[in-house]
Amino acid sequence: MNGYLRLDALRFQGPAKRAEVVFRPGVNVICGASETGKSFLAEAIDFMVGGSELKEIPEREGYSSIELGMSCTDGTAWSFERATTGGDFILRRGEGSEKLRQSHAHERTDNLSGFLLEKIGLLGRRILKSSGKGTTNSLSFRNLARLVIVQEGEIQQKGSPFWGGQFTLKTAELATIKLLLTGIDDSAVVSTASDEPDNSSQIALLDELIADLVSDIADMGEERPELEDRLRLLDASAALYRDSVASAQRDLDEQLARRRELVARRHEIDERLDEIVEVDARFRLLGEHYAVDLERLKAIQESGTLFAFVQRVACPLCGAAPDAQHVDDDCDGNVAVIVEAATAEIAKIDKLQTELASTILDLAEERERLAQIWEGVEQAFQGVDGQIRQTIGPEVEGARSLFTDVVEARAVVRGSLDLYDRLAKLERRRSEIDGADAGPVEQSRVAVGLTDAVAHQFSMKLEQILRAWNFPGECRVYFDKDVSDFVIDGKPRGSRGQGLRAITHAAVSIALLEFCQEHELPHPGFLVLDSPLLAYFKPEGDEDSALQGTDLKERFYAYLKAHHGSESQIIIVENQHPPDRELDGLSVTVFTRNPAEGRYGLL
Known part of the structure; x- marks a missing residue:
């Protein structure tokens, strides 16, 4: 059985200041007023598991380092300490301490990534980098971090929960999901790279730019002929005026x-x-x-x-x-x-x-x-x-x-x-590069992403969670491989309001954790979700507003308490408090933004 990680405490330290947040196994809720450091807490956790930079906020002044206490289901415990300005880490275990490098190195544990990967049984694994050339990368804990620490901006994004929208990283991010859901990495893939000039990076960049333009054009909602007609009318109107x-x-x-x-x-x-x-x-x-x-x-x-x-x-x-x-x-x-x-x-x-x-x-x-x-x-x-x-x-x-x-x-x-x-110019350029790369021999490509069987199994798990939460509709779910995202009741997940995107993104992240644990597959074992219940605080459109009259929030917390105890940990960051009848069994920290009542904020 694989080990699973747990966050125990996050401490901010300075010459004359100290602040601490303690986490428990099971379900933790950080809630309260705006501008109290809740989202900064999620960012600080990400920073302490290898993130490159910590956001500058006025409240950070006076703190010089951060310490993250962690433990594993195998009974071991340790803490990482890092300067707020970044750099390498100090690992403390018992009375001893040693340095851990920030940068990942394959199959080595003298870096933070390798240390954590060894704890969860994923050290030395490789993931696909290029399906066309069959090249691979060493799995880093940073490949997993974006799946288990979901920031407020990411949880409501229109794109897939499995990849961040960067075409150059899509293959590796989907390979990471495949590794978690199957336990099989891409070490066996044989590279087909040749001595010919490598234009893949150019094509990937062009694909990314093209995708951005296609998205912008789709958001615009007007075809070129319509725009040209409007331009002619506006030119005539401009001359008249x-x-x-x-x-x-x-x-x-x-x-x-x-x-x-x-x-x-x-x-x-x-x-x-x-x-x-x-x-x-x-x-x-x-x-x-x-x-x-x-x-x-x-x-x-x-x-x-x-x-x-x-x-x-x-x-x-x-x-x-x-x-x-x-x-x-x-x-x-x-x-x-x-x-x-x-x-x-x-x-x-x-x-x-x-x-x-x-x-x-x-x-x-x-x-x-x-x-x-x-x-x-x-x-x-x-x-x-x-x-x-x-x-x-x-x-x-x-x-x-x-x-x-x-x-x-x-x-x-x-x-x-x-x-x-x-867009036309970029597409012409891509066609030119593709034409230059085209050879008389068709090269095979390595399959990317999930098999139909695994995608179906995972969709059933997601469907089960949504029904348990009383999500609106019949909750029929299937995985659309073309966009690497889910379709719920015939409607793409990303086309819903931001509140429903947030709650379904949270459902995908929780389903991934539970699927791995149920099948005894490697997973970090914890989740940090910032604003999964956004629809209750900032509804967008009729779909989001409709949630406010349901018991989804109550069922959400009840489900988490019932399914996540000592073997897993979920940290929810929210503006609104959990329902009173669901407080029992939750570890709740409230930031009041009131100096005369309770805890003012994170720092």
Whole structure:
């Protein structure tokens, strides 16, 4: 009987930090709030059985190494320690320790892969690498790891649970499944490789690229003729909308030019009105000066005129006594001359005042006229501006938006047509390489995958599990060799919603474990399943939503408890808690994301 492995504990260690999760034989459930490290736990387990890199998360800060405690059904126990940054392992057994290399080496146990393979009876086995050339690879524990540690992204994938979608690895991955289900490896295969140039890697790469393009085209859901018709319509629409944009833009440009003219005219009037206000103020100040001068001159005129008719007294100008005055002689203060000059100046200022009043009146009339013109210009401006903002502007934006939508849609169609062009180019290239490789002698190929008998037996096992879980439908299952996946009740497993893909992927993984144990075949003996009940947490489509009204979740946990005890181990990572009535018999660890209640998270 082969030995089966068990995970006992996962410990994160640092200078000032330590975190541990303990696992039990049978069914373990890690559940709780999002963003608490549940999926990171599954990734860390994979890292500790040979994964190349551990994802960087903020919570990892402060931890320098990880230790994975394991045991085997033969009674032995050990632990692996590894730096969080990767590298080789330290194996600890009892008081002793030794180094285990990360890289696999055939039939050697000084590496992690060989050490674990020896424990489960698969050391030294070989698996087919190329069916055409009959070449083989040494089986590594990494070939098994993806079958027993199923991450959240993998469990819901549309592809087969047996291979990851890489054409270059498909042969080896299917050979690994055949080895587990039959116990027979490919050591007996004889290589048929020749000295001719090896184009298999190029063909494999081209097949992978072609498959990706075919998948993208299938997801797109449109044939090339339909896309070409759409492109012609979109080209015509783009030309029409381009003309609409140009016409609307011309109207907008005309109105913008008109608005600029009105703004300039309004500014010109504003400047002239400001000038009038300033000149008017200066003229009124000048008028005040004229008034003051007139008052002064009139005072001189009046006083000089009265001088001749008053009593003779001392001269007010020179102070001469009446007897000494010479009224008929010129002197520095001749009153008659001064009065005459004042009178002339008064006449001059009167004329200037008249002219100034006329000018001020003209300015007032001009200001009133300009104010009326300004009102007209302002009304015209508001009309043009309102038309731009409310009518022409939105029309231009609408036309541009429609044109942009059409251009973007056309770019999408062109991108879709480009997929067809690239596919045709890759297929031509593959045909050229195939033609170069074709020889006059037909070479035999090594059969890949499962025989009909084994595929049927395994399908019956999967059918039994699905019925026990009360999976919707009659649960008639058969294995489709062309896609290396299962058809359930006439519908391909990969074409269902992501929730049903997750639960059926989990069923395949559990069926593989149970099939191997029932037939005493090698298997690691444990399973880590991340989000198998995704349909209950994130349903996708009507099929997933329909599961929420069934008892599949209860039956799922009840089945696992009934069929997996001390000889096997299943670790379920889920957001939702198991049903209360199924808690008995489960080892449950809850991450609460609440510092005041229970365990916050993994780290």
